[in-house]
Amino acid sequence: MDLLDPVIDPFRSGIDQRALLEVALIGVLCGALGFWVVSERLTYGAESLAHGLLPGFVLAALAGAPLLLGAAGGALVAAVLVALAARDERIGPDTGTAVAVTGLVGLGALLALAPDSPQRLEELLFGDLLGVTDGDLLAAALLLACGGAALVALHRPLCAVAFDPAGAAAAGVRPALVRLVLLALLAVAIAVAVQGLGALLVLAVLVAPPVAVRGHASTPARAMAAGAAVAALAGLAGIELSFHAGSAAGASVALALCGAAALGAAFRRSPGSVRRAGR
């Protein structure tokens, strides 16, 4: 008996093959992008975008339109509303963001749960990995190609801005522009990834890989590569879990990603060794 049978079993069916491919494509891009999300302190912002896109996502589902469009539109609207609310100095950016996101999530749920709409809210919230279509795979592949190219092209400016913004500006790099491009890439990545993981869980694929490799990789490039690998492996583990334990696929992948982060943090070397390893 081949020892690898249990591992390969899920992938005898087309459904899980596609789920794995989706997770791998998204994971690789988001696992790498996540390094910048965490280092530029965009975690809360990413979560706000992911939750805030819900109404757009729901509207697309109700209208039978491509979910990717709904997610992207929702993310755009969320970004604008959150930015507006966060400007309110009286309540502060955190509270402003909470107001915008709560309103948007409430609106999304309201639209989805109105009695004459098809009940798809759970898929939108927690992902529909096993319902991945060819269109989704194409989008994920495009994301990886274009997003990956963008990350490579922006690598030196991103490093410069992250480690010495003043020096970078002096050298002709424009931090505001770099950050804007990063945010745009983040929004697109989230819009693609929510198809598989859902609005509530997609943050894991962006934040867990960098947390898992933090302290283990000595340069941003290595951290991004390691993050991509961790995301893909965790995705595989999640699908295996989902197949063998019969659990929801998206949630299983999310849990596997969080588990990877916990493991990586637990076995982190002391900060001193990372400093010695240099940039």
Added chain:
Amino acid sequence: MPSPADLVDLPFLREALLELVLLGLAGGSLGAWIVLRRLAFFTHAAGSATFPGLVVADASGFSPLLASLAVALGYAGGVERAGRAGREPGEATALLLVAALAGGVILASDVFESGGAVDRLLFGTILGLDGVDLLASAAAAALAGIGTLALGRTWSALAFDPDGTRALGVPTGAADLILLALVAVAVVAAIPAVGVLLVTALFVLPAATARVLARGIGPLIAAALVLALVQGVAGLYLAYWLDLPPGPPVAVLGAIAYAAATTVRGAR
């Protein structure tokens, strides 16, 4: 369009109405401190963290109130100990919340096969609010009121000038912990009605709107109370009319109120 009087006439709606009035009282008073001390994320996180425990309690017959109370209070203690109250959430917290939601949904759909409970736990319900929920909400409202009266001066001093207040000899850790614990209790009381994901609809949104409108702490609390009560009752009515859980309409009303207030008063 059903008559608003139904809210008072029909027995099951009466309970829901009372629940939302009590939660409005808690949400308005505690909400003022949540907004002034920048605890909006803590409020949301305390709610979401209870999700897996609630799924288990729901399925196993254990008291959901006790299960969620244990988690929420534990989270409050952890946050205070780590000195992270009022600060932007870190990656660990964000991942913890994702894990809680993912774990909860797996438990619900695949372990306990109580998938139907997920919507109710996430967004609340009008039906099935029982005496225990009402008692919890009454306790939350009472504690919120007592806390505001007794500790309002301390809490506002801490929000206004943390270093100076510590220099006065006030044990800021204890004062913070009491506030966090009260918020945790109120969040737990609100979950049956508005759900785990939308507790901020009652505890942050009315007070945020009030903060835009009011210029002193007394008026802020008064405005927050009025807004929370109106939002809660109107949201309940919408939920009854449109056959929805109460959480979403309350949240949408709250956001609209904030948007209206900011347009009138000007964003600053």
Added chain:
Amino acid sequence: MSATPEPGLAVSVTGLAAGYGGPPVLREVDFGVRAGESVCVLGPNGGGKTTLFRALLGELAPTTGRVRVSGRPAYVAQTERTRLDFPVTALDVALMGSLAHGRWWLPPRRPERAAAAAALERVGLTDASREPFGTLSGGQRQRALLARALVQAAPVLLLDEPLSGVDPASAREIGRVFDELRDEGRALLVSSHDVESARAFDLVLCLNGRQIAFGPPARALDRATLEATYGSEMIVLEGGPGGVRAVTVQHHEHGHGHEGHGHH
């Protein structure tokens, strides 16, 4: 920190060195202040004034040496940008001082409210007592914080540049309150950038990483001391009624070394 100092001394500092984890940013500080005395603490930014105050407040443990203060000192810091839009009135701020009397878990009682109103009257803010703090002028805000310190009724008051950026009317009120506090037997330590105003105090303490001088201004404020304290940040004008006159050049970059910690 708050052990009773030698009899007669409200504040007693011996051999103090303090820092923020690395080498001490303030060394060799040795002085004593009696009840009813006022001390002007002079020095450049980063020279250790804030560090000394934090040590006196008990927020910073000395690396070496000892600090003894009568009771818990009242601290009047500079008003910062972030507190301007907080929805409190001047009366609310004054009332916060009563938290020092220990019952922080109870609502304020009538005597405490009366004390707050009385303190506002002492600083001349009765008319503005219900105004939001953020709408007050710089001088009025400073007076409100002073009222908070008055309600605290501490034997020792530490004031961080209370007169900087303050209009002349407020400055007069504040100066008048200082005189009253000294008559009441309280000890005042006031940090300042204004060398000339230091001559009105009973004592001056010059700090620049270490104690340069301590004593009555006529004796302590000679040219050598001023140069050691301020270095190139000072312009000295010879002559004039007091002998040497000096004007300091203000640098507005905060956060020199470790001085920026928390207060700027």
